[in-house]
Amino acid sequence: MIPAIVVFIYLAAVLYIGIFAFRRSTHRNEAEDYFLANRSLGVFVFLLSLFGTNMTAFALLGSSGHAFANGIVTYGLMASSSALIVPLSLFLIGTRMWALGKRYGFMTPVQMFRDRWQCSHIGTVITVVQAALLVPYIIIGVMGGGTTMNAISGGRIPYWFGGAIVALVVMSYVFFGGMRGTAWVNTFQTILFLLFGAIALGVIGAGMGGFSKAVSELASSPATAALLTRERVSTLYFFSYTFIPLSSINFPHMIIFCLTAERMQHFKKTVVLYPICMLAIWLPAVFLGVAANRAVEVPAIQAKLEARRTLATQSATLSPDQKIELRRTAAGDDVLVRLLEFYAPLWLAGLLGAGIMAAVMASDSQILALSTMFTEDIFAFYEGKAKFGEAAQVHTGRIFVIVLTVIAYVIALRWPQSIFDLAVQFAFSGYSALMPLLVGALFWKRSTRWGALACTLWAAAAVIAVAVFQSVVPAPAPGTETGWGSLFGQHIISRTPAGTAVLGLLPVVPMTIISALLMIVVSMLTTKPDETTIRRYFQK
């Protein structure tokens, strides 16, 4: 129970930070203050909170679970590619969005699109698609809170109660503190993340008797040697994954965060240090996930390894229900928690549990982003602000935060997590396919609203098509695939155990390329915005 108590103290600290931010605010009824912290974040808070905003529970729990099953490839797939693409996007796109926000008062990307392409309802379509892709994240965040509280308390705190506590805490500090509270909490959480990696590595390494022995044993066993290489994934799959981090800057919470910096200079340290932060969090998480395959003295991990062995050797004789149960047991998302439970002293397990909770609670900025989009792109745009005033707009934003959190909580109680895990996977591809919107608006004078609409509708349709395909065609057995058609020695489209492939690539590659082509072709066929608008965006 001690770890659960430490986590409760952590939640109280987070709540206090949010409410303290509310008390520090001198313009509580002004939209720019509530939604963007008055564009006043300093360099340290901007770096850490922006990084924290982009790190979800997956960075700690999911990455170690993925590495537990797939090996060191997880780092190259998800961390080092993001370490290049995300800061580059911040450098090229984030700085430009910041400048336009400062100059013209934009608070959401859609406000910029509406102005840049002189469109109104097309902007609403973009808002709706962006929001639909973001909602599953918020639900996953609530679910993660329930699951983690349940695991940390040894089952004493039920899932529904743990989820309710986490949802209530997040809702409260977003409600009171707005962007300022969210940024401060994210800063605090990122510091915890960074400490977590180093401490967990030291404690678990000491507990396992050093990593050299564990790695040598992994290398000498035929069943685990592949975990130390990348042979479990194809080179095409590895290449495809570099398209996924394109989604990052397109997430509304990320691009809105870019507007909160006090000065553009703050991006400098963020861009340079972002890869180092990625390294500090992902390397321990991935390495510990791989090393967990030798932690056979941990009963829960031993059970996972047994389940994996049974699935590999007796798959033909197992019933579908048995396979589902074995896959659930073998899943590695909780390996870090299990390692800490076994190797760390109770008080330290509590502190590290708080670090895990910090990762799980990353849905705060997503809730605030949706609230900002609703109040700015819908409420204010359709005359709500003009009729009822700015204070009513901020109140609407706060009410939206409550309504959204309650809906997410109710859904989290009633629907299985697997659905939302899948939806989040699709969301990454969807946001990557929306990349031509920002690139077109900021770098291509000839881009038009119709090109933007084509690109948005394509992204939405492609996400739905892949989701339907994967629900209609069952996943084949591990190591096999069901394919249709053939080109360049690859199936044109195939159902793989992990998802879908197009010419051996992840769907995100054709989705993004076709989206860019649509932006180009449709823009060339339609009338460009007037010269005055173009001059405002492309002045020297």
Added chain:
Amino acid sequence: MKRSVLVLLVVALYLLHQDVWFWRVARPFIFGFLPVGLFYHVCFTLAVSLLMWLLVRQAWPAHLEAPDKSQEDRKP
């Protein structure tokens, strides 16, 4: 430094991410425990940070910080 050189460096680093040469190799273990493929990507991450430092030094879009004189008070 010329902008084209910086663009080439970015492209080169993107290509270096696809390190097929360490695909099926685990040894040597750097520091006794880090598989060489993982160590390569650690070095890659540090190289990215260095490249970002270079971009910030050589290609910082300082012109964006200047206010737009013609439309300064324009709001959406």
